[in-house]
Amino acid sequence: MKLVLEQIEKKFDKKEVLRGADFTFEKGKIYGLLGRNGAGKTTLFNCINEDIEIDGGSFYIEEEGIKRPIISEDIGYVLSTPVVPEFLTGREFLKFFIEINAQKMKESKSLDEYFDFMKIEEEDRDKLMKDYSHGMKNKMQMLVNIIGSPTILLLDEPLTSFDVVVADEMKKMLKEIKKDHILIFSTHIMELALDLCDEIVILNQGTLEAIPKENLDNEEFKEKIIDTLRGEEG
Amino acid sequence: MKTLLVSFRLSNTYGANTWIYRLRRLPVIKKLIPASLYGCGGLKKFVYILYVILKTILAFGSKFLYLGLMILLPLSILPGDKAGNFVNIFFFLTAMGAFTNTELFNPTKAKYYTVVLMRTDAKSYALSSLWWFLAKNVVTWIPAVLILGMQAGIPLGVCLLVPVVMTEWKLAGSALMLKYFDRTGREVSENNLKLFFSVTGAGLLLGYGLPWIRAGLPVQGFYLAAALLIPCAVCSLRILIKSKSYKRLYKKILNLNGLIFGVQENAAATQQKAYLSKISSGEVRTGNKKGYDYFNELFIQRHRKILTHSARKTAYILVVILAGVLLLSQFNPKASRGINEVMLNFLPYFIFVMYLVNKGAVVTQAMFMNCDHSMLAYRFYRQPDAVLKLFKVRLLTLIKINMIPAAVIACGLPLLLFITGGTENPLNYALLFVSILAMAVFFSVHHLVIYYLLQPYNVNMEAKSSAYSIVNGVTYFLCYMCIKFQAPTIIFASLTILFSALYIGAALFLVYRYAPVRFCLKQ
Numbered sequence: 001m002k003l004v005l006e007q008i009e010k011k012f013d014k015k016e017v018l019r020g021a022d023f024t025f026e027k028g029k030i031y032g033l034l035g036r037n038g039a040g041k042t043t044l045f046n047c048i049n050e051d052i053e054i055d056g057g058s059f060y061i062e063e064e065g066i067k068r069p070i071i072s073e074d075i076g077y078v079l080s081t082p083v084v085p086e087f088l089t090g091r092e093f094l095k096f097f098i099e100i101n102a103q104k105m106k107e108s109k110s111l112d113e114y115f116d117f118m119k120i121e122e123e124d125r126d127k128l129m130k131d132y133s134h135g136m137k138n139k140m141q142m143l144v145n146i147i148g149s150p151t152i153l154l155l156d157e158p159l160t161s162f163d164v165v166v167a168d169e170m171k172k173m174l175k176e177i178k179k180d181h182i183l184i185f186s187t188h189i190m191e192l193a194l195d196l197c198d199e200i201v202i203l204n205q206g207t208l209e210a211i212p213k214e215n216l217d218n219e220e221f222k223e224k225i226i227d228t229l230r231g232e233e234g
Numbered sequence: 235m236k237t238l239l240v241s242f243r244l245s246n247t248y249g250a251n252t253w254i255y256r257l258r259r260l261p262v263i264k265k266l267i268p269a270s271l272y273g274c275g276g277l278k279k280f281v282y283i284l285y286v287i288l289k290t291i292l293a294f295g296s297k298f299l300y301l302g303l304m305i306l307l308p309l310s311i312l313p314g315d316k317a318g319n320f321v322n323i324f325f326f327l328t329a330m331g332a333f334t335n336t337e338l339f340n341p342t343k344a345k346y347y348t349v350v351l352m353r354t355d356a357k358s359y360a361l362s363s364l365w366w367f368l369a370k371n372v373v374t375w376i377p378a379v380l381i382l383g384m385q386a387g388i389p390l391g392v393c394l395l396v397p398v399v400m401t402e403w404k405l406a407g408s409a410l411m412l413k414y415f416d417r418t419g420r421e422v423s424e425n426n427l428k429l430f431f432s433v434t435g436a437g438l439l440l441g442y443g444l445p446w447i448r449a450g451l452p453v454q455g456f457y458l459a460a461a462l463l464i465p466c467a468v469c470s471l472r473i474l475i476k477s478k479s480y481k482r483l484y485k486k487i488l489n490l491n492g493l494i495f496g497v498q499e500n501a502a503a504t505q506q507k508a509y510l511s512k513i514s515s516g517e518v519r520t521g522n523k524k525g526y527d528y529f530n531e532l533f534i535q536r537h538r539k540i541l542t543h544s545a546r547k548t549a550y551i552l553v554v555i556l557a558g559v560l561l562l563s564q565f566n567p568k569a570s571r572g573i574n575e576v577m578l579n580f581l582p583y584f585i586f587v588m589y590l591v592n593k594g595a596v597v598t599q600a601m602f603m604n605c606d607h608s609m610l611a612y613r614f615y616r617q618p619d620a621v622l623k624l625f626k627v628r629l630l631t632l633i634k635i636n637m638i639p640a641a642v643i644a645c646g647l648p649l650l651l652f653i654t655g656g657t658e659n660p661l662n663y664a665l666l667f668v669s670i671l672a673m674a675v676f677f678s679v680h681h682l683v684i685y686y687l688l689q690p691y692n693v694n695m696e697a698k699s700s701a702y703s704i705v706n707g708v709t710y711f712l713c714y715m716c717i718k719f720q721a722p723t724i725i726f727a728s729l730t731i732l733f734s735a736l737y738i739g740a741a742l743f744l745v746y747r748y749a750p751v752r753f754c755l756k757q
Contacts, residue, residue, distance in 0.1 A: 086513065096525070130513055144612070
């Protein structure tokens with residue numbers, strides 16, 4: 001299964017943020033989307049998630065040679081600032097989410113099993129989410145996005161708000177689930193991208209470009225990425 | 235002086251930019267004004283000059299308005315000597331203003347930018363802006379007091395002393411507040427509500443109250459007070475000039491929650507915090523509700539403080555009012571006839587009442603702040619059938635909540651009609667009852683539909699849709715206008731019921747048609 005982006009264009013007022021972004025993302029890989037501040041990473045995600053309309057181009061899923069448009073169940077989107085309904089407890093939110101998406105869910109576990117999977121402590125499960133820390137909210141958001149088991153998982157700077165221990169747990173978790181998903185992970189922390197991702201994709205001047213590692217060592221690879229980000233020939 | 239000029243330029247540029255920003259948000263004009271206007275020389279200068287001119291006109295005009303409305307108008311109904319009453323009202327209102335309109339203690343955006351962000355020296359900024367404030371005050375008061383005051387027959391001496399006494403008071407007030415801050419280190423922002431209400435209360439009471447009991451300040455007393463205030467003002471001046479607390483003061487008043495309203499994220503964060511604090515924790519009972527019913531039930535119960543509890547409170551208050559009116563009608567035949575007349579001819583008035591007791595606006599606001607703001611980020615929540623399912627559940631709950639106070643009015647009005655002598659046409663009872671309930675349903679539908687169709691906020695909780703504010707404004711205006719409108723209940727109630735039914739039908743149609751597309755976060 002593939003997610004294909006073809007010549008995606010998006011502009012705000014007169015500013016062209018995406019100018020014909022082209023790329024094919026495949027299942028089973030974690031893609032690290034790198035870009036400088038304001039390069040349009042979040043805009044690209046918002047376009048794929050259909051939060052904003054694109055001005056040109058198209059994107060679709062290709063499955064065994066058959067193209068089809070993306071539907072709601074295909075996408076999970078974890079925002080950089082986690083948003084959860086604060087008037088619910090973690091358990092209530094999860095219960096609600098599972099009830100709503102019951103038909104689409106492939107496997108059914110108990111609520112506590114899900115919390116265990118995400119390493120959310122027992123005492124936190126029945127607290128109102130308004131009292132959750134940033135990292136906890138982020139975990140909840142990640143959890144409900146993952147349990148729906150969407151084909152495409154967009155993660156916008158997801159690990160930056162976690163402490164090192166949780167970030168490590170999350171990394172392991174993402175590696176664990178990657179075989180069933182197309183994971184696109186935006187960040188501007190290069191070490192994280194190199195450490196976690198199978199492929200590095202750079203968003204620069206509104207277009208997407210893969211940086212093949214080939215037989216470079218890590219330092220050379222970093223140099224190459226930075227050169228590309230600067231807009232120089234690598 | 236230089237500090238002052240810099241802060242001027244800053245606040246004026248800020249003001250002009252705000253104008254451009256607002257203009258760019260209006261539907262049609264948006265297209266005519268490019269974002270580059272912010273940086274464009276000529277046009278920008280034009281807006282800038284326009285802004286300064288308008289500010290100047292306002293500065294002068296507001297004094298005329300204040301003098302006319304707050305002092306001269308009440309003079310016409312107060313007993314006793316005109317000039318005496320004038321000085322009394324002026325003296326005490328100005329004393330009140332010395333603490334509630336100070337410049338020094340007013341936490342403004344301009345101060346935040348100048349002192350906190352641009353790190354201008356706090357003391358020189360504070361003093362220069364205080365001098366400017368006082369000078370501006372004197373200059374803008376002179377024409378108002380000379381023109382309006384003289385016209386009203388106030389002696390020239392008094393008129394000339396007006397700006398002087400005002401300056402004396404303002405200096406004294408500021409110095410006193412500064413001293414208080416030095417002593418206690420407590421926040422003394424002039425927007426402090428406790429301070430504001432106690433000082434304002436006292437000022438108004440003394441200003442308008444004393445003349446009523448003929449104990450007002452005589453004109454000679456005013457001259458004496460003006461003279462006595464001179465040494466006070468001089469002392470105050472010394473305190474103000476010598477003080478070293480300005481930086482500390484600004485740190486305090488400019489960092490308090492919600493006061494830095496100039497910074498958008500902060501305003502939104504404060505607003506969100508305020509809404510989050512309305513969430514009640516504790517037991518909730520959801521029975522065996524599932525899915526959106528379960529979700530909505532939790533929302534309502536966790537917001538019971540502002541929803542069900544507040545509706546109940548309104549209902550209790552209405553019961554008390556109703557009981558009062560019932561009693562009145564029993565003991566006062568004249569009032570009784572009047573009430574009977576109201577029941578039969580003034581039903582339009584109750585549109586405004588029903589508008590006021592309706593919880594729709596509060597509910598939708600809370601829905602957005604504490605629920606939809608985050609939930610709309612989830613794609614499943616924006617699916618057409620999810621939007622409509624939740625809309626239905628919400629509408630029913632909203633109607634249920636609004637029925638609590640509505641029921642009191644709906645039962646109360648026919649009861650009042652019956653007790654005050656009844657009517658020849660018994661249909662009136664039924665119509666009163668049904669039309670009030672229809673209004674309750676109407677407003678519930680209206681608020682929720684408007685919210686679903688014109689959802690005005692973006693991710694940062696800034697209202698982005700002027701259409702939403704316009705619709706709300708027009709709704710308020712129309713309801714308010716109904717107060718002035720009389721019609722026989724039979725006709726008006728029938729029309730209300732018919733209109734409600736049609737409106738609800740049309741509104742629901744529109745929601746089912748468009749809400750799935752329109753109900754999303756604005757970009």
